[in-house]
Amino acid sequence: MQGALTRYRIIAWIVGVVLIVLVVVGMPLKYGPSGNPIVVETVGPFHGFLYMVYLVCSFDLARRAKWPFGRMVLVMLAGTIPFFSFWAERQVTRHWVPAAEPALSE
Secondary structure: OHHHHHHHHHHHHHHHHHHHHHHHHHHHHHHOOOOOOHHHHHHHHHHHHHHHHHHHHHHHHHHHHOOOHHHHHHHHHHHHOOOHHHHHHHHHHHHHOOOOOOOOOO
């Protein structure tokens, strides 16, 4: 399960950063006085692809951690709200993943 958690944490941060770039930089450029949509046109589809990867990683972690359906959906939706994926990643790491999982020593 540690691998699934690591994959989730990495993609949560990447999706969060790309979404912030899209909202903080791209949207003002597109709808501001310049009307330049280049950032939205390039970063938007990239965020969409990364969000699909985020969903897969979230589902994988939720399945391995045996989360209830509602918790899984909330974590999956975290990639759609700016800054929320960072908070969700922190909450998942601190509270939702069992800390008592024994380490494999081989």
